[in-house]
Structure formats: structure tokens, C-alpha cells
Amino acid sequence: MDRFVPPPRRTLEPSDELARCLEKPPGETVLLPKALQIGGREFRWARILREFKTKSRARLVQLEPGSVLFIVKFENLxxxxxxxxxxxxxxxxxxxxxxxxxxxxxxxxxxGIFPLGQRLGLVEVVSExxxxxxxxxxxxxxxxxxxxxxxxxxxxxxxxxxxxxxxxxxxxxxxxxxxxxxxxxxxxxxxxxxxxxxxxxxxxxxxxxxxxxxxxxxxxxxxxxxxxxxxxxxxxxxxxxxxxxxxxxxxxxxxxxxxxxxxxxxxxxxxxxxxxxxxxxxxxxxxxxxxxxxxxxxxxxxxxxxTAEQEVEAAEAWWLDPFGFLSSPVAAGHPASQTPHFPRIRPLDN
Missing domain, CATH: 1.10.1070.11 (Phosphatidylinositol 3-/4-kinase, catalytic domain)
Structure with missing residues (x-):
């Protein structure tokens, strides 16, 4: 009888541990397994702000220190x-x-678009x-x-x-x-x-x-x-x-x-x-x-x-944010016919 040979195990990339870390549910603050060097800056922890109902299971995260917003995509970028x-x-x-x-x-x-491996990458959020x-x-x-x-x-x-x-x-x-x-x-x-x-x-x-x-x-x-x-x-x-x-x-x-x-x-x-x-x-x-x-x-x-992806109610619809990631109630008395608010987001230094 031939000796059983187990199938080869998938080699874990350094980004796998980071991906597991960033897959946490919204609202959590996570310590990164290793300091992340992106665009000449170093980040040590992340706040998971939102999960999107997309094929890539993308998330909006805020990397700290510096409060810089990125889209995390669990795919090859x-x-x-x-x-x-x-x-x-x-x-x-x-x-x-x-x-x-x-x-x-x-x-x-x-x-900025930053591939971090075969199954992970970051996209910088464009401000305003x-x-x-x-x-x-x-x-x-x-x-x-x-x-x-x-x-x-x-x-x-x-x-x-x-x-x-x-x-x-x-x-x-x-x-x-x-x-x-x-x-x-x-x-x-x-x-x-x-x-x-x-x-x-x-x-x-x-x-x-x-x-x-x-x-x-x-x-x-x-x-x-x-x-x-x-x-x-x-x-x-x-x-x-x-x-x-x-x-x-x-x-x-x-x-x-x-x-x-x-x-x-x-x-x-x-x-x-x-x-x-x-x-x-x-x-x-x-x-x-x-x-x-x-x-x-x-x-x-x-x-x-x-899929119930639209989370912003009509009364809140004109409070806009990059990529539709954040939502906030419209200020009292703000009519829907007025122009949207473009929020200020601290960009990544290039």
C-alpha cells in the first residue's frame, strides 16, 4: 500500500496575520501584529470603522497614530x-x-494603493x-x-x-x-x-x-x-x-x-x-x-x-463622506435640497 502523503500546507504570508487582525468587526480597536510602514509613516494600531457588503469584504479602517483612513481590501491589489x-x-x-x-x-x-501580499492591500481614502x-x-x-x-x-x-x-x-x-x-x-x-x-x-x-x-x-x-x-x-x-x-x-x-x-x-x-x-x-x-x-x-x-447594503436613510442622505463609508445625521434644519458636506480627512503625506 502506498504511504499516505498529506497535501502541502499553504505557506502563510506575513500579511495573513495582518489580514486576520483587520477582519475584526466594526467598532474594535486592534493592535497590529507588526508596525506597518506605509507612505513613509509608521502605524501601530487600527480602528475598524465599517465593513462593506462587497465580494472583497472590504473595510474602512483608521490607522494610528495619525488618524489616516484607508480601505482594506482582502485581495491582490x-x-x-x-x-x-x-x-x-x-x-x-x-x-x-x-x-x-x-x-x-x-x-x-x-x-496611494499599497499591495501587502496576494490577499491583502490598502487604498488611501481621498479627502473631501x-x-x-x-x-x-x-x-x-x-x-x-x-x-x-x-x-x-x-x-x-x-x-x-x-x-x-x-x-x-x-x-x-x-x-x-x-x-x-x-x-x-x-x-x-x-x-x-x-x-x-x-x-x-x-x-x-x-x-x-x-x-x-x-x-x-x-x-x-x-x-x-x-x-x-x-x-x-x-x-x-x-x-x-x-x-x-x-x-x-x-x-x-x-x-x-x-x-x-x-x-x-x-x-x-x-x-x-x-x-x-x-x-x-x-x-x-x-x-x-x-x-x-x-x-x-x-x-x-x-x-x-x-442585500440591504444601503444604510443611509433618506433624511441623512446629504451628509456625505468618502466612498459612503461614514454616516452622520444631518444637522437640524438642513434641507435636502442644499449641497452636500464634503468632510475633511487628513490625507497621507506623499
Missing amino acids: FQEFAVMAALKQLNRCWQKTRLCIGQELVQATTF SCTLRELALGGHFGDRQFRVLRALHEDPRKLERLAASVCAYLASSYALGIRDGHDDNLMLRRDGRLFRVDFGFAFGRTPEIDAPGIFVPNSVAVALGDRWPQVVAGCKRAIRDLGPPERPPAWDVLLKVPELKQLLPEVHEYTNSLSFSSFDYQVEHATDWTLQRAAKNTLREAIRYV
């Missing part, structure tokens, strides 16, 4: 980290060419921002198209900044193949910048149900108003600033990103499918209503309803 590095490279190109909309430099908002879905909470359905304009108080400088950030958002989404667009991963900062979070689908990878790769939500288009032609012209220049016309868009730039080395085969295949004329057409039609995008958001709302 290497691709998101690499995409963020590529996004920073695109920013450097546009900064070098001094690409502007009005007086605002075209730059995509970036933030909220999702487009949050902007719609508590208001009348017919007023949804004005949510961005209202949130920015129709401030011309903020709207110009919105235009520049939309240009960066559209050009980078096309160059990097960022997909899975919906109102939960498009965010607006108090200063007017629109930006994407969650880069799990990129370089040709798409979810089963997806929105168009290049789109502008109606509320953003309404806020941009007569600035939209400037955005279209800026986008066409932005994509051409990423490489010579005889080469696939952005390929030469992405070759210079060391973090993309492991992904270069799929990056090359994806960029070979791109063209300047295709991008021009998609940008010109980015504000068009599409059934795919409507279905995407409707399906997410249905799932949220079934």
Missing part, C-alpha cells in the same frame, strides 16, 4: 497599483506638454470627496442632473477644474482600458476634480455587465455646459500627447512604467486595438445616453436593495 503608477506617468506627460483647459492643468487625481451615487441621495429624481452643478456651487473656477479633470479621466480611461464604470467608482472632490477609483478591470478586461468605456454622466455634462467643446478638444490633444501618431496610442508611454512589466503582454495587445480616430468618435459621443450604463447602475441599485 498589484494590478490596481500598476494602473495607478501608469496614471502618474500620463500625468507627467500632460504636465510636460502644459496641456490645460482654460487655466487648469489636465491632471488625473492619484492616491464623495461618489456620484452619494450626490444623488436624498434629492428628487428629477434633480439628479443638477447634483454636480449644485455640489460645486456653480463656481466658475471649480467648473473649469472639473473640465480639466474630465479630460484626464476620459483620456486615461481609454489609454489604460479602465472599465466597470458606474456611479460608485466615479468620485467628485470639493474642489471640482472628477476621478475614478477601483482599477480591477483594465487593459481589455471587463465585467460580465459593463458600461461603455468612454462616457460622461449626465450630471457632469450638465455642469460642464458650454465648456464641453473645450473638453472634447482637450481630450483629442491629450491622447496625442502620449505618443507619436504612427504608434499605438499610449504604448510608448506605458513602456516606461516599471510597475507594468508583468502586464506588458496584455498592455501591448490592448494598445494595439486602439486608434486616435476611434477615441475621437467615442469622446464626441461620451455624453450620449446608453442602455448599458443605465442597466449597470440599475442592477447595482437592485443588488444593493436586496
